[in-house]
Amino acid sequence: MNDFEITPDQSLPAVLEAVARLFPDKTAVRFRSRTLTYQALNEQANQLARLLIGAGVQPGHRVGLLLDRSPELIISLIAIIKTGAAYVPVDPRFPAERIAFMLTDSDCRVLLTSELYAGKTGLLIEELILADLWPTLPQFQRHNLPLMATGQTLLYVLYTSGTTGRPKGVQISHRSVVNVLLSMQQQPGLTDADKTVTLATISFDVAMAEIYLPLISGAELVVVDDNTTRNGPALAELLRTEAITFVQATPATWRMLLDAGWRGNSRLRIISTAEALPLDLARDLLPCCAQLWNFYGPTETTIYATSIRIRPDDTRITIGKPIRNTVVFITDEQLTLLPDGEPGELCIGGDGLAMGYLNRPELTTEKFTTLTTPNGRTQRVYRTGDLARILPDGTIEYRGRRDDQVKIRGHRIELGEIEVTLRQLPGVGQAVVVALDDTIGQKQLVAYLVASVGHEQNTRLVRDTIEQQLPAYMMPAVFIWLDKLPINANGKIDKKQLPAPERNRPSASESAVLGAFQRPKTAL
Numbered sequence: 001m002n003d004f005e006i007t008p009d010q011s012l013p014a015v016l017e018a019v020a021r022l023f024p025d026k027t028a029v030r031f032r033s034r035t036l037t038y039q040a041l042n043e044q045a046n047q048l049a050r051l052l053i054g055a056g057v058q059p060g061h062r063v064g065l066l067l068d069r070s071p072e073l074i075i076s077l078i079a080i081i082k083t084g085a086a087y088v089p090v091d092p093r094f095p096a097e098r099i100a101f102m103l104t105d106s107d108c109r110v111l112l113t114s115e116l117y118a119g120k121t122g123l124l125i126e127e128l129i130l131a132d133l134w135p136t137l138p139q140f141q142r143h144n145l146p147l148m149a150t151g152q153t154l155l156y157v158l159y160t161s162g163t164t165g166r167p168k169g170v171q172i173s174h175r176s177v178v179n180v181l182l183s184m185q186q187q188p189g190l191t192d193a194d195k196t197v198t199l200a201t202i203s204f205d206v207a208m209a210e211i212y213l214p215l216i217s218g219a220e221l222v223v224v225d226d227n228t229t230r231n232g233p234a235l236a237e238l239l240r241t242e243a244i245t246f247v248q249a250t251p252a253t254w255r256m257l258l259d260a261g262w263r264g265n266s267r268l269r270i271i272s273t274a275e276a277l278p279l280d281l282a283r284d285l286l287p288c289c290a291q292l293w294n295f296y297g298p299t300e301t302t303i304y305a306t307s308i309r310i311r312p313d314d315t316r317i318t319i320g321k322p323i324r325n326t327v328v329f330i331t332d333e334q335l336t337l338l339p340d341g342e343p344g345e346l347c348i349g350g351d352g353l354a355m356g357y358l359n360r361p362e363l364t365t366e367k368f369t370t371l372t373t374p375n376g377r378t379q380r381v382y383r384t385g386d387l388a389r390i391l392p393d394g395t396i397e398y399r400g401r402r403d404d405q406v407k408i409r410g411h412r413i414e415l416g417e418i419e420v421t422l423r424q425l426p427g428v429g430q431a432v433v434v435a436l437d438d439t440i441g442q443k444q445l446v447a448y449l450v451a452s453v454g455h456e457q458n459t460r461l462v463r464d465t466i467e468q469q470l471p472a473y474m475m476p477a478v479f480i481w482l483d484k485l486p487i488n489a490n491g492k493i494d495k496k497q498l499p500a501p502e503r504n505r506p507s508a509s510e511s512a513v514l515g516a517f518q519r520p521k522t523a524l
Contacts, residue, residue, distance in 0.1 A: 009151035048079035059084025084148030151175030169358035192218030232260030250410035264288025274410035302352035326350035427455035447476035
């Protein structure tokens with residue numbers, strides 16, 4: 001498709017502008033009855049970029065984004081990076097306290113938002129309301145700005161769950177994003193004949209691949225509103241009527257679609273991402289598509305690091321092999337390389353590696369380190385905390401976590417962050433959070449609490465309080481009060497002895513159990 005060469009140090013705006021020149025009149029973005037051509041998308045992004053520069057945004061600045069899915073969101077993303085600034089995407093559903101932390105920690109100079117969310121942060125930050133900006137865009141020139149970013153420039157800061165009780169900002173460069181996009185353009189492959197969707201919230205890194213991959217390929221991007229993404233029948237109908245040919249989604253979304261009666265089509269290529277893909281789900285999905293792929297990657301290695309195509313005769317699901325310009329190693333705790341077949345920690349290096357954590361030099365040093373490769377060279381890598389081993393065919397088998405991080409419905413969650421938040425509440429003396437399977441095999445968070453001396457067990461108060469501090473995907477589904485937490489011989493909390501939630505336990509302000517669970521088949 002490309003009639004131009006993309007170099008490793010090229011910025012994302014340079015690539016997007018080249019594609020806009022190739023397909024000026026082709027539909028780039030569709031949202032309900034609205035459409036934008038590639039030329040219109042690029043020109044409006046240029047106008048908004050000039051407006052932002054007039055508002056004081058400069059290269060190296062960070063700009064907050066607090067918007068629902070819409071064409072204006074796509075335009076805003078591109079406009080910000082055209083100025084040489086980076087964006088900080090914020091999910092509007094996050095509690096105000098969390099949003100305020102993210103914008104303060106990242107030192108955002110301005111916030112692009114809508115009338116619906118104006119004033120939500122409670123911060124003294126300049127808010128630019130899109131409804132006010134849009135009528136003024138014709139005042140600004142439409143042609144491309146001088147390129148203000150290179151491959152090494154910061155593209156976005158994305159906040160993930162943190163073990164210390166506060167989120168951590170992952171810094172990703174243009175080069176890292178362009179690398180993963182070009183890899184996906186090759187495998188599974190995307191061309192100007194394709195039509196795809198964006199389903200993920202903007203604060204979830206998969207959204208970057210959903211949005212930018214079609215836009216560097218000349219494909220058509222259908223923006224799906226938040227309600228439709230959570231409604232199985234509505235989403236299935238949209239995929240059918242829009243004749244979508246390429247979709248990235250979590251296993252939870254694929255199950256939702258299958259439960260709604262969705263059966264795909266013979267042209268469809270699909271990616272399962274963000275969570276482990278169960279073999280039974282893969283077998284259900286294969287008849288619904290032309291190709292099924294499993295992609296894996298932490299935020300710190302830019303969206304995706306490995307991939308594999310799943311085939312009908314596969315007897316197990318692996319996370320495949322590294323994508324382009326990516327290397328993987330299996331090490332022990334001392335970062336000594338382990339031979340193929342031996343399980344250890346998965347370490348990832350290459351062009352996708354993040355620049356580090358914003359304002360967290362100690363954590364950056366801990367998680368981003370160097371190891372010595374077999375040829376004697378040093379390699380900067382990210383320690384994922386994931387356990388894995390390399391199989392004889394060279395594919396990587398994921399074997400779980402070595403810490404308390406889990407993924408639920410595509411969201412990466414540090415259980416420690418939830419525990420810290422709970423322990424800070426009045427009336428809570430101890431807290432431990434685990435992820436358990438419910439009766440249909442979906443992960444749910446369960447919080448075990450011990451009341452402080454002199455305080456009553458009050459689940460409603462606990463839930464209402466942390467709802468103001470944690471996003472919905474980090475909220476425990478079940479709260480269980482205990483007189484004390486079980487301790488093993490080493491003096492540590494013995495999670496294997498925690499009582500399983502009872503299916504028919506009554507719900508009340510003092511004791512709330514939501515949903516039906518079963519005791520996990522493996523020790524936590």
